[in-house]
Amino acid sequence: MKKLNGVIRAQQFSTKTVEEIFSITEWMENSPPADLLKGKVMVTLFYEPSTRTRLSFESAMNRLGGRVIGTENAKDFSSKAKGESLEDMVRVASDYGHIIVLRYHKKGGAKRAQNFSRIPIINAGDGVGQHPTQALLDLYTIKKRFGKIKGLKIAMVGDLANGRTVRSLCYFLAKHFPGNKIFFVSPKKTRMKNDIKRYLDRYGVKWTETDNLAQVLPEVDVIYQTRVQKERFKDKQSVYKQVERESRELIINKESLILMKESAIIMHPLPRITEISYDVDDDKRAVYFEQARNGIFVRMALLKMILVGY
Amino acid sequence: MKKLNGVIRAQQFSTKTVEEIFSITEWMENSPPADLLKGKVMVTLFYEPSTRTRLSFESAMNRLGGRVIGTENAKDFSSKAKGESLEDMVRVASDYGHIIVLRYHKKGGAKRAQNFSRIPIINAGDGVGQHPTQALLDLYTIKKRFGKIKGLKIAMVGDLANGRTVRSLCYFLAKHFPGNKIFFVSPKKTRMKNDIKRYLDRYGVKWTETDNLAQVLPEVDVIYQTRVQKERFKDKQSVYKQVERESRELIINKESLILMKESAIIMHPLPRITEISYDVDDDKRAVYFEQARNGIFVRMALLKMILVGY
Amino acid sequence: MKKLNGVIRAQQFSTKTVEEIFSITEWMENSPPADLLKGKVMVTLFYEPSTRTRLSFESAMNRLGGRVIGTENAKDFSSKAKGESLEDMVRVASDYGHIIVLRYHKKGGAKRAQNFSRIPIINAGDGVGQHPTQALLDLYTIKKRFGKIKGLKIAMVGDLANGRTVRSLCYFLAKHFPGNKIFFVSPKKTRMKNDIKRYLDRYGVKWTETDNLAQVLPEVDVIYQTRVQKERFKDKQSVYKQVERESRELIINKESLILMKESAIIMHPLPRITEISYDVDDDKRAVYFEQARNGIFVRMALLKMILVGY
Numbered sequence: 001m002k003k004l005n006g007v008i009r010a011q012q013f014s015t016k017t018v019e020e021i022f023s024i025t026e027w028m029e030n031s032p033p034a035d036l037l038k039g040k041v042m043v044t045l046f047y048e049p050s051t052r053t054r055l056s057f058e059s060a061m062n063r064l065g066g067r068v069i070g071t072e073n074a075k076d077f078s079s080k081a082k083g084e085s086l087e088d089m090v091r092v093a094s095d096y097g098h099i100i101v102l103r104y105h106k107k108g109g110a111k112r113a114q115n116f117s118r119i120p121i122i123n124a125g126d127g128v129g130q131h132p133t134q135a136l137l138d139l140y141t142i143k144k145r146f147g148k149i150k151g152l153k154i155a156m157v158g159d160l161a162n163g164r165t166v167r168s169l170c171y172f173l174a175k176h177f178p179g180n181k182i183f184f185v186s187p188k189k190t191r192m193k194n195d196i197k198r199y200l201d202r203y204g205v206k207w208t209e210t211d212n213l214a215q216v217l218p219e220v221d222v223i224y225q226t227r228v229q230k231e232r233f234k235d236k237q238s239v240y241k242q243v244e245r246e247s248r249e250l251i252i253n254k255e256s257l258i259l260m261k262e263s264a265i266i267m268h269p270l271p272r273i274t275e276i277s278y279d280v281d282d283d284k285r286a287v288y289f290e291q292a293r294n295g296i297f298v299r300m301a302l303l304k305m306i307l308v309g310y
Numbered sequence: 311m312k313k314l315n316g317v318i319r320a321q322q323f324s325t326k327t328v329e330e331i332f333s334i335t336e337w338m339e340n341s342p343p344a345d346l347l348k349g350k351v352m353v354t355l356f357y358e359p360s361t362r363t364r365l366s367f368e369s370a371m372n373r374l375g376g377r378v379i380g381t382e383n384a385k386d387f388s389s390k391a392k393g394e395s396l397e398d399m400v401r402v403a404s405d406y407g408h409i410i411v412l413r414y415h416k417k418g419g420a421k422r423a424q425n426f427s428r429i430p431i432i433n434a435g436d437g438v439g440q441h442p443t444q445a446l447l448d449l450y451t452i453k454k455r456f457g458k459i460k461g462l463k464i465a466m467v468g469d470l471a472n473g474r475t476v477r478s479l480c481y482f483l484a485k486h487f488p489g490n491k492i493f494f495v496s497p498k499k500t501r502m503k504n505d506i507k508r509y510l511d512r513y514g515v516k517w518t519e520t521d522n523l524a525q526v527l528p529e530v531d532v533i534y535q536t537r538v539q540k541e542r543f544k545d546k547q548s549v550y551k552q553v554e555r556e557s558r559e560l561i562i563n564k565e566s567l568i569l570m571k572e573s574a575i576i577m578h579p580l581p582r583i584t585e586i587s588y589d590v591d592d593d594k595r596a597v598y599f600e601q602a603r604n605g606i607f608v609r610m611a612l613l614k615m616i617l618v619g620y
Numbered sequence: 621m622k623k624l625n626g627v628i629r630a631q632q633f634s635t636k637t638v639e640e641i642f643s644i645t646e647w648m649e650n651s652p653p654a655d656l657l658k659g660k661v662m663v664t665l666f667y668e669p670s671t672r673t674r675l676s677f678e679s680a681m682n683r684l685g686g687r688v689i690g691t692e693n694a695k696d697f698s699s700k701a702k703g704e705s706l707e708d709m710v711r712v713a714s715d716y717g718h719i720i721v722l723r724y725h726k727k728g729g730a731k732r733a734q735n736f737s738r739i740p741i742i743n744a745g746d747g748v749g750q751h752p753t754q755a756l757l758d759l760y761t762i763k764k765r766f767g768k769i770k771g772l773k774i775a776m777v778g779d780l781a782n783g784r785t786v787r788s789l790c791y792f793l794a795k796h797f798p799g800n801k802i803f804f805v806s807p808k809k810t811r812m813k814n815d816i817k818r819y820l821d822r823y824g825v826k827w828t829e830t831d832n833l834a835q836v837l838p839e840v841d842v843i844y845q846t847r848v849q850k851e852r853f854k855d856k857q858s859v860y861k862q863v864e865r866e867s868r869e870l871i872i873n874k875e876s877l878i879l880m881k882e883s884a885i886i887m888h889p890l891p892r893i894t895e896i897s898y899d900v901d902d903d904k905r906a907v908y909f910e911q912a913r914n915g916i917f918v919r920m921a922l923l924k925m926i927l928v929g930y
C-alpha cells in the first residue's frame with residue numbers, strides 16, 4: 001500500500017493516480033467506511049474565508065470518523081495582528097494534527113507550506129494559483145455524466161485570467177485526458193493567461209479563444225461557467241467595470257438553454273452570482289449542485305489516500 | 311416512529327407534538343443517550359454571530375455523539391465578499407450533513423432555506439422573525455417550575471417590537487396553552503406589534519398593555535424580561551435614545567423583588583445588559599441561567615426527533 | 621485520585637503538583653490514551669483570537685477523544701454587539717461542557733470567570749496578566765533539555781513589561797525551581813515590572829537587568845526571546861517607535877549563535893516576527909518549534925488531571 005503525500009498542484013499526479021482517485025471517490029460515494037479515519041486530526045488553516053470549501057473538507061473528514069480543528073480567517077485574526085509568517089504557522093500547525101488543509105491568499109502558499117510542514121498539505125486554493133481538488137471534482141463530475149473524458153468540447157467561460165479553477169482544470173485535461181477541445185470564452189481583459197495556453201500547446205490540446213458565447217453554445221458538451229473574481233480587482237476599478245460590462249454578454253440563461261445541445265452540461269465551481277440565472281437551475285443540464293456534492297466524495301478519497309494509503 | 315421534519319416557526323406544531331417535545335426533553339435532561347447521533351453531521355450556518363445559541367446547539371449535538379461543522383459569521387465572511395445567495399449556500403450545505411441549524415439576519419430566512427434544502431432546517435433566529443427553539447425552552451422552564459402552563463399571569467417586558475423571542479412565545483401560548491393572561495410592558499415605541507395581538511385575540515387569549523412595570527409586578531407569576539435590540543435601531547438613533555430612556559423604568563432590581571410574589575419567576579432569553587441588575591441573580595426567583603441550561607436539553611430532544619424520530 | 625480544579629495562575633501550584641504535571645506530560649508525549657476523554661466537551665472561549673494557543677488546546681482535547689465547541693473571536697462577535705458581561709457568558713458556557721478554556725483581553729479575566737463558572741477554567745492568557753500553561757510548557761522544554769531546572773542561567777529578552785509569558789515563567793522559577801539566575805534584557809521602556817522583581821527577591825532568586833544582549837549571550841544556558849507586544853502600545857506610538865528601535869539590538873541571528881554556548885538553547889513562545897532571524901532555525905540550539913509541540917502534551921496532561929484526576 002502506498003500513500004499520496006499531499007495535494008499541491010494539478011500537475012503532480014500521474015494519469016494512473018487520477019484514475020485511482022476516481023475509483024476511490026466512487027467507493028466513497030456509494031459505501032463510505034465510517035470509522036476509517038478515527039484518531040486522525042485534520043487542521044483547516046484558512047487565511048481567507050471560504051465557507052463552502054472549508055465545510056466540504058470538514059464534512060469529508062467527519063464522515064470518515066476523523067476530527068477537525070481549524071481557523072476560518074487566519075489573515076484577519078491573529079496573523080495579521082501579530083505579523084507571523086506562513087512558514088512558522090505551518091511548522092507549528094504540523095504538530096497539531098495529521099494533515100493540513102490550507103487556503104492561502106497568495107499564489108504559491110501551498111508549496112511554501114509543504115517545504116516547512118512535517119505532515120501532508122492539501123492545497124485548498126492559493127490566490128490566483130491553483131485549486132487542484134476543485135479540478136478533480138470537476139473532472140469526476142464530467143466522467144460521471146459522459147462515462148469518459150475524451151472527445152468532448154469544453155467551453156470555459158468568464159474571468160479566465162483570475163479563476164484558478166479553470167487553470168487547474170486545463171492542467172489536468174492536458175496531461176491526463178487527451179482528445180478534447182477547449183473553448184476559452186471571456187471578456188478581453190480577463191483572457192486565459194499565456195502560461196496555460198503554452199502548456200496546452202505542449203501537450204497538443206486544441207483550443208480556441210472568443211468572446212462570443214452564443215456561437216460556442218450549440219457546439220459544446222460542457223459549459224464551465226465562472227464568476228468575475230471581484231476581490232482580485234481591488235486597485236483596478238475601471239478594468240473591473242469593463243470586465244463586468246462584457247460579462248453580461250456571457251450570462252447563461254433560459255435563452256442559452258435553447259442554443260445548447262440536449263446532452264450538454266452546465267458546470268460552475270460556485271459561488272454563483274449573476275452569471276447563471278436562477279431559472280436555469282431546474283434544467284436537467286444544470287449540474288453545478290451535483291458537482292459541489294461530488295467534492296465531498298473526492299475529498300474523502302484524497303484524505304483516505306493520504307492518511308491511510310491505497 | 312415518525313420524524314419531525316425541521317423547526318421553522320412556532321405555529322407549526324400541534325399541541326401533542328409540543329407535549330412530546332417536553333417529555334423527550336425531560337429524558338435528555340435526566341439520562342441522555344451518549345451515542346444516539348453517532349455518524350450524523352450538523353451544519354451550523356450562522357449569518358450573524360450568536361455565540362450562545364450556536365454553542366447551545368453544538369453542545370447538544372456533541373452530547374448525543376454527533377459531529378458539528380459550521381461557520382459563525384457567514385455574512386461578514388465569504389458570502390458578503392462574493393455575494394452568494396442564501397438559497398445557493400443552503401443547497402450546497404445540505405450535502406454537507408444531515409441537518410442545518412440556520413441563523414439569518416433577515417426575517418423569513420429559515421423558510422427560504424427550507425424551500426431549497428434537501429435536509430431538515432432548524433431556525434435559530436431569523437432577523438425580527440422567529441426563534442422557535444427559544445420559545446420551547448422558555449415554556450419548558452415555566453412548566454418545570456409551575457408543573458403546568460395554565461392559569462398563569464405572564465408579563466413580557468422590554469423591547470417587544472423587535473424581540474423575536476416574545477413573539478414566538480405568544481404564538482405558542484395562544485395555540486397550545488389556553489387560560490393564561492399576558493401583560494405587555496414596554497416603552498411606547500417598542501410595543502408588541504399588531505399581528506401578534508390579533509393572533510392572541512383569535513385564540514381568545516387575554517392580554518393587556520402598559521408601561522408601568524411596578525403596577526404589574528405584584529400580580530404576575532412570570533416576568534419575561536428582554537433587552538433593547540440595539541442592533542435593530544441602526545438608522546433611528548433618536549427613537550433609540552427615547553426607548554433607552556423609557557427602558558430605565560423597566561429594569562428589574564432589588565426593589566422589584568420586594569414587589570413580586572414569592573412564587574414568581576424572572577426569565578430572560580439572554581444576553582442581559584442592564585435590564586436585570588446583577589444583585590438579583592442570587593434570588594431564588596431568578597431562573598434565567600437555568601432557562602439557558604434547559605435550552606441544551608430542548609435542542610437535544612429536537613435533534614433526536616428530527617434525525618432519529620420519536 | 622484527586623482532581624486539579626482549574627488553571628488560573630502560575631502561583632497556584634505546589635512544587636509536587638508541578639512535578640506530577642511533568643510526569644503525566646511525559647506519559648502523554650509517549651503513549652497518549654486515545655479515548656480517555658470520550659464524552660467530555662471542552663468550550664474554547666476566546667475573546668481575542670490566538671490561533672496557535674486555541675488549536676493547541678483543541679488538538680490536545682481531540683487526541684484524548686474529547687469534543688470541542690467554541691468561538692475564536694468573542695469580543696468582536698456577539699459580545700461587542702450586544703454588550704454582555706464575561707460573567708454572564710461564563711455562567712452560561714459552564715452548562716455547555718465540562719471545561720472552559722478562556723482567552724481574555726484584560727488582566728484578571730480568568731479569575732473573574734472562575735468565580736462564576738460551575739466547571740473548571742483554564743486560563744489561556746488574560747491581557748497583560750498571565751498565561752500559565754505557556755510557562756508550564758516552557759519549563760517542560762527546559763527540563764527535557766537539561767534534565768533538571770537548577771543551576772541554570774536564564775536570559776529573558778525583549779518586551780518584558782507586556783509579555784505575560786515571562787511573567788508566568790518568573791513566578792514558577794521563584795516558587796518551584798530555586799538555584800537559577802535570571803538575566804532581564806530589554807529596551808528601557810519595557811523593563812520587567814517591579815511586582816515580579818519583588819516576587820523574585822522574596823524567594824531569593826538572583827536576577828540582573830541590562831540592555832546589552834551580546835554581553836549576556838556567552839554566559840547563559842537559556843535565551844528566552846519574546847516579541848514586542850505591538851497590540852499593547854495602541855495609544856503610545858512614540859514609545860512604540862523607541863522600543864522597536866532598541867529591540868533591533870536584541871535580535872538573535874547568526875552572529876548571536878557564535879557568541880552562545882554550544883549547550884545553550886533558544887526559546888520563544890511564538891509567534892516570532894523579526895526578533896529571531898530565520899537562518900537561526902536550523903541550528904540545533906533553536907528549540908522553539910519543539911517547545912510549541914510540547915505545549916500539546918502539557919495541555920493533554922492538564923486536561924486529564926482536571927477532567928479525570930491523577
